[in-house]
Amino acid sequence: MMQRYKSIISYDGSGFSGYQVQPNKRTVQSELEAVLAKMHKGKPIKVSASGRTDAGVHAKGQVIHFDSPLPISEEKWEIALNSLLPVDISVLSVIKVDSSFHARFDARGKEYHYVLQLSKKRDPFQRHFAYQYPYSLNLEAMMQASRHFIGTHDFTSFCSAKTEVEDRIRTIETIDFFLDGDFLTLRFVGNGFLYNMVRILTGTLIEVGTGKRKPEQMVDILGEKDRRVAGKTAPSQGLYLWKVFYD
Amino acid sequence: MMQRYKSIISYDGSGFSGYQVQPNKRTVQSELEAVLAKMHKGKPIKVSASGRTDAGVHAKGQVIHFDSPLPISEEKWEIALNSLLPVDISVLSVIKVDSSFHARFDARGKEYHYVLQLSKKRDPFQRHFAYQYPYSLNLEAMMQASRHFIGTHDFTSFCSAKTEVEDRIRTIETIDFFLDGDFLTLRFVGNGFLYNMVRILTGTLIEVGTGKRKPEQMVDILGEKDRRVAGKTAPSQGLYLWKVFYD
Incomplete structure (x- = not known):
């Protein structure tokens, strides 16, 4: 069964061509999706953020959501993601949310x-x-x-x-x-x-x-x-x- | 006439293989000497520091000295060096000192x-x-x-x-x-x-x-x-x- 997760992440923007996926560029979203694909045996997992950030812009509390069928606890998600992500992205928290939650559309x-x-x-x-x-x-x-x-x-x-x-x-x-x-x-x-x-x-x-x-x-x-x-x-x-x- | 200069410099050590010159490595000393050579039309100018720092180690107040025949004021030295040096090295001050001064041997x-x-x-x-x-x-x-x-x-x-x-x-x-x-x-x-x-x-x-x-x-x-x-x-x-x- 698919479960939606809300995660707060922080990143040093200086090494990224911004948040959003772009061909042949290192972006925050592409790093996140690469790690999730690896955890799901190559199956692509789409990550949605509260909004984009430009190249060089930092995040102390960016919010993302994604769906996964993996039976992993919130704490284990945080540990797994941090161990697989590059050092300039840090996952601060992962919590289970209702499948109606949307990082961008629900932001107030x-x-x-x-x-x-x-x-x-x-x-x-x-x-x-x-x-x-x-x-x-x-x-x-x-x-x-x-x-x-x-x-x-x-x-x-x-x-x-x-x-x-x-x-x-x-x-x-x-x-x-x-x-x-x-x-x-x-x-x-x-x-x-x-x-x-x-x-x-x-x-x-x-x-x-x-x-x-x-x-x-x-x-x-x-x-x-x-x-x-x-x-x-x-x-x-x-x-x-x-x-x-x-x- | 040669004049000796004492300079206080700061550097973010994360992009350097330490202070001291090493073949084919980016070091603080080699960046400093490359800039001085450029200012002296290719003539090599030796830079002496208070001591080495290892790869990844930072400096907020490293002290160096060098000799130059160029008739430049202390303020102009600071401006010239900062404009030519890479952004991870900053010159905080340059002053004229007696030719007997030595950044390493005089450090107390x-x-x-x-x-x-x-x-x-x-x-x-x-x-x-x-x-x-x-x-x-x-x-x-x-x-x-x-x-x-x-x-x-x-x-x-x-x-x-x-x-x-x-x-x-x-x-x-x-x-x-x-x-x-x-x-x-x-x-x-x-x-x-x-x-x-x-x-x-x-x-x-x-x-x-x-x-x-x-x-x-x-x-x-x-x-x-x-x-x-x-x-x-x-x-x-x-x-x-x-x-x-x-x-």
């Missing part, structure tokens, strides 16, 4: 963190894990600007022009700022995020921090519904899919 | 950190930067054991059997323990450390932490002067050359 919200290292010196230990930013930032202005994004808006200006979804209305619940030594973390919580949305929001907030844009301009940028009026896309290595919320 | 002491991640779950972000240790450790016993190493001792039991230096007497000033969340850091300060000494001290202290050895046995192990009686060598990825002290 997501939390992303974007980490900047505010330092003039290159830090070789952080090159894959934070965006090193050597110029000073006006955090007060960035926080003021971020308040314009809270609530329900059409985020067309803040998603990649390649975005195919029609409905670009999303609700952002909170954008918090944490400063710890050199590290500035922007924490985004919302009901969903469009393609590149957190990175474009971050890139635009950085431009507010440098004084290139004013906080109140965020209203106009939202209103324009045009990717070209927002700021640059912040680089992938600072982004972490932190948590996915379900009912 | 060193500080090493050994980082353990006390966690049952694999952390893909720490696999190169800490030794993940899933079993519980008696820190009180480890601290008690560490006190036997303070002072001047013959550390033959705590260096690789391959060590070629005759004089294995070293002075350890402090061994401090820091617990921060999952991370246990052992901080070693002393006048010098033999080959693999910090890793063997750490491996032996871990065996005290698990109850395999008693704190007072450290006295006997020192007395035996035999590598085989000490504990295992802790893995390289947890070790950081933190600082080198000069007069």
Whole structure:
């Protein structure tokens, strides 16, 4: 009998061409599916995630689901997957769920963190894990600007022009700022995020921090519904899919 | 006219076969010398360090020196080297020193950190930067054991059997323990450390932490002067050359 499993996984995105399977590329999904196929004697097992992550983007709490007929306990699944997966993917938990559960369609919200290292010196230990930013930032202005994004808006200006979804209305619940030594973390919580949305929001907030844009301009940028009026896309290595919320 | 420069550098050791030049291997020294040769139109410039680090071992404050006839300011040296070096090596400072200065022979002491991640779950972000240790450790016993190493001792039991230096007497000033969340850091300060000494001290202290050895046995192990009686060598990825002290 088939059983559906929900699993929380973490990965260092620096060695992957993103989450989703692509021909001849090392991706998180292809590593997961290769391990599951091996456990099922070559039978392909499809893995569904809460959403994709781009090349270089990390996950602290990505959620996936898959179906299996193997009579294995939740604990044994966790041990088996971790022993077979490469060291840059870790399975944090595996639980049995109803076959109606879907990692993507049931997700009610997501939390992303974007980490900047505010330092003039290159830090070789952080090159894959934070965006090193050597110029000073006006955090007060960035926080003021971020308040314009809270609530329900059409985020067309803040998603990649390649975005195919029609409905670009999303609700952002909170954008918090944490400063710890050199590290500035922007924490985004919302009901969903469009393609590149957190990175474009971050890139635009950085431009507010440098004084290139004013906080109140965020209203106009939202209103324009045009990717070209927002700021640059912040680089992938600072982004972490932190948590996915379900009912 | 030749000028001697002292430079403090940091590197992520995970991509190097150690500090020292080896044929057909990527090493920190060979990267540094390749960049200096490029800056000197192919003329080889020898780089001397405070000491070697093994494959996988990191440096937060390795010290090197080199000589150059180029009329470049200290700040410009730092900028030039950082722009030419690979991203896993960072130059933190460059200063002019007297031609009698020697990074190795003038070093009066060193500080090493050994980082353990006390966690049952694999952390893909720490696999190169800490030794993940899933079993519980008696820190009180480890601290008690560490006190036997303070002072001047013959550390033959705590260096690789391959060590070629005759004089294995070293002075350890402090061994401090820091617990921060999952991370246990052992901080070693002393006048010098033999080959693999910090890793063997750490491996032996871990065996005290698990109850395999008693704190007072450290006295006997020192007395035996035999590598085989000490504990295992802790893995390289947890070790950081933190600082080198000069007069």
